[in-house]
Amino acid sequence: MSSKFKLALLQLAVGASKVDNLTKAVRLIKEAASNGAKIVALPECFNSPYGTSYFADYAEKIPGPSTDALAEAAKENQIFLVGGSIPEEHNGKLYNTSTIFNPEGKLIAKHRKIHLFDIDVPGKIRFQESEVLSPGSQYTTFDTPFCKVGVAICYDIRFAELGQAYARKGCQLLLYPGAFNMTTGPAHWELLQRGRALDNQLYVATISPARDEQAKYTAWGHSTVVNPWGDVISTTEHEETIVYSDIDLEYLKQVREMVPISKQRREDLYQLQIKEPNS
Numbered sequence: 168m169s170s171k172f173k174l175a176l177l178q179l180a181v182g183a184s185k186v187d188n189l190t191k192a193v194r195l196i197k198e199a200a201s202n203g204a205k206i207v208a209l210p211e212c213f214n215s216p217y218g219t220s221y222f223a224d225y226a227e228k229i230p231g232p233s234t235d236a237l238a239e240a241a242k243e244n245q246i247f248l249v250g251g252s253i254p255e256e257h258n259g260k261l262y263n264t265s266t267i268f269n270p271e272g273k274l275i276a277k278h279r280k281i282h283l284f285d286i287d288v289p290g291k292i293r294f295q296e297s298e299v300l301s302p303g304s305q306y307t308t309f310d311t312p313f314c315k316v317g318v319a320i321c322y323d324i325r326f327a328e329l330g331q332a333y334a335r336k337g338c339q340l341l342l343y344p345g346a347f348n349m350t351t352g353p354a355h356w357e358l359l360q361r362g363r364a365l366d367n368q369l370y371v372a373t374i375s376p377a378r379d380e381q382a383k384y385t386a387w388g389h390s391t392v393v394n395p396w397g398d399v400i401s402t403t404e405h406e407e408t409i410v411y412s413d414i415d416l417e418y419l420k421q422v423r424e425m426v427p428i429s430k431q432r433r434e435d436l437y438q439l440q441i442k443e444p445n446s
């Protein structure tokens with residue numbers, strides 16, 4: 168098992184045409200793989216503009232045209248592919264769902280956003296995903312030859328317990344496809360990633376769509392990778408690009424040895440309780 172591998176984050180410029188979004192995603196996946204990436208990740212809502220008025224129109228069943236394209240791209244390029252997220256329709260409900268494929272093109276995991284993005288910052292931003300979406304209720308991890316990976320979506324990053332649960336399950340890399348905005352992005356995006364990485368001594372990556380100033384919801388961009396020491400090791404501004412990062416699991420081990428917090432917890436005083444719901 169190799170202790171190092173290349174991760175690629177596709178900061179895609181998402182537009183109104185689903186076909187164009189898929190075509191571009193497939194092209195950038197190929198480019199990332201040809202540059203040596205072994206795990207490639209897309210942003211939240213990569214096939215549709217982000218907004219409650221769009222989800223129903225762009226929603227698909229899984230499998231469907233968008234996830235079929237991802238499966239084929241994973242297989243063709245021999246990579247693990249974290250398919251950002253798409254609006255999913257299932258049994259009359261809509262979810263914000265990430266699909267994960269292995270290098271054989273098999274769907275190996277699926278994450279339905281657990282914490283829906285419902286906020287109201289007066290004069291700045293009001294967003295209520297729960298007006299149209301339903302929440303998922305499951306942890307999502309997958310194994311690779313390099314490490315175990317945990318996946319959650321955007322607002323999920325604000326919940327420290329979820330990151331801790333993934334760390335307890337053995338994840339060494341957490342991937343959060345996400346689309347923060349021009350209010351909470353500058354304030355919290357990097358801080359949250361560094362917090363999750365430092366608390367759990369693992370790698371954290373966030374994958375945003377590129378910024379579209381004409382869109383109803385303006386994404387912050389700044390797809391980023393943070394290492395287990397809490398350093399930002401790769402990042403970008405807000406244009407369409409690919410962010411590459413070398414993930415070094417030997418370094419993660421060293422950080423955990425130097426600062427051994429996982430062995431120093433006072434579980435006689437506090438404890439994280441992990442529940443495993445069926446649905």
Ligand SMILES: NC(=O)CCC(=O)C(=O)O
Pocket residue numbers: 211283284320321322323325345346347348351352355
């Ligand atoms: N798409 C989202 O969940 C956005 C989350 C966000 O912007 C935040 O501040 O949290």
